[in-house]
Amino acid sequence: MMTISTNAGEVKVKTLNMRQAIIEALTEEMERDPSTVLFGEDVGKFGGVFGATKGLHEKFGNRVFDTPIAETTIVAAALGMAISGGMRPIPELQFGDFVGVAFDEVFHKLGKWRWMHGGQMEVPVTLRLPIGIAGGAGPEHSQSPQALFMHAPGLQICVPSTPADAKGLLKSAIRENNPVLFFEHKVLYDVKGEVPEGEYLIPLGKADIKREGSDVTIIATALQVQTALNAAKSLAKQGVEAEVVDPRTLAPLDMETILNSVRKTGRVLIVHEEPTTGGSGAEISAQIQEEALFDLHAPIKRIGSPDVPIAQSIYLEQFYRPSEEQIIDVVNELMEY
Structure with a gap:
């Protein structure tokens, strides 16, 4: 155990x-709110296919339960619990790709229902969705579909990108x-980091500068x-100081933090595992050029996945x-401007 100094x-x-x-x-919130x-x-009982709910059924009993393989029903049940049952459901779809099965209920x-009913109801649903390429799971179990919902x-x-952020x-x-x-x-489940104990909250819509830099x-x-x-780290050895900005939430999107960084460096690279076309980088890029075009020293660049189904291999x-x-190659291109 150790301590760190923060603003608090x-x-x-x-x-x-x-x-x-x-x-x-999950444990802290379920203990706090029945x-x-x-x-x-x-x-x-299985604790999740990736082990991210291990021990919770034993601790909380029938407040943690298995469902059939029926994603539409899972999301619909969560919505019903929230709007008419006074509950705060946390449903999980085993793979984020399966959100496509429940697309109508989610999208x-x-x-929309809170607004369709004049704001008379609240919808406190947190839908957990494991994503990403990890170990040959194939084209229907490896995607990163988050940009669809922007x-x-x-x-x-x-x-999230770190244990503390998660x-x-x-x-x-x-x-x-x-x-x-x-x-x-899914790959991040095993990544370690320092996590504050107890009452630690990160507001939604607040990006984080993971590394300070001045060049890109x-x-x-x-x-x-x-x-x-x-x-x-590798770029720093070449004399290029990169600032790494993690939006943490795509909606709401903290463009203030992003734009402040862009105006400081004048060069931008957006990187994500989503397909390049229509990925979150496209929206972020559009907003940057609308608000900070004349602060740029070079074109905005993006790196994403190719626009083809993910291989099983x-x-x-x-x-x-x-x-x-x-990333290094594209940053070096940007530094030539």
């Missing part, structure tokens, strides 16, 4: 991986009275934050994920 004073922290940080957040319930495919219902008014979108964002999401889609990259802004999400940080799937080498 000395805070105790411990080293956890992101899986453990999520379990800790209206919270957690359910989904294999989240009960049309979760984000086009869905009423939904909030969290994409805990702080998840606790805030569970307490939020509007629906939140919480995307967890790298905007990255999920696993690609780690890739960008590694690339930034463990070897081939690696070519879909942006790499440290790609």
Whole structure:
């Protein structure tokens, strides 16, 4: 156990991986609020296919339960619990890709019903969605579909990249009275970091500067934050100081922090594992050029996955994920302007 200094004073922290940080957040919120319930495919006795709900069924009993493989029903049940049952449900879809099965309930219902009914109801649903390329799971179990829902008014979108962010964002999401889609990259479950103990909340809509820099802004999400940080270390050896900005939430999107960084560096690279076309980088890029075009020294660049289905092959799937080498090459291009 150790302590770190923050604006709030000395805070105790411990080293956890992101899986453990999520379990800790779920435990603390379920202990705090008896209206919270957690359910989904294999989240009960099995503890989740990725182990992110391990031990919760034993601790909370029938407040943590398994469902059939029926994603539409899972999301619809969560909506009903929230608007008419006075509950605060935390459903999980075993793979984020399965959100496509429940698309109507998510896209049309979760984000819109409060407004369709004159604001008479609250919809405190936190839908957990494991995403990302990890170990040859194939084209229907490896996607990162979060950008789809940036086009869905009423939904909030969290994409943590560290254990501390996962805990702080998840606790805030569970307490939020509007629906939140919480995307967890599967590779990050085993990534370790320092996590504050106890009451630790991160407000939705607040980006984080993961590394200060003066030459180029790298905007990255999920696993690609780690890739960008590694690339930034290599670039520093070349004399290029990259600032790494993690939006943390795609909706609401903290453009103030992003634009402040862009105006400082004048160069921008956006990196994500989503397909390049129509990915979150496209929206971020559009807003940057609308607000800070004349602060740029070079064109905005993006690195995403190719616009083809993800391969089943463990070897081939690696070519879909942006790499440290790609980031370094593109940053060097930007520095030539």
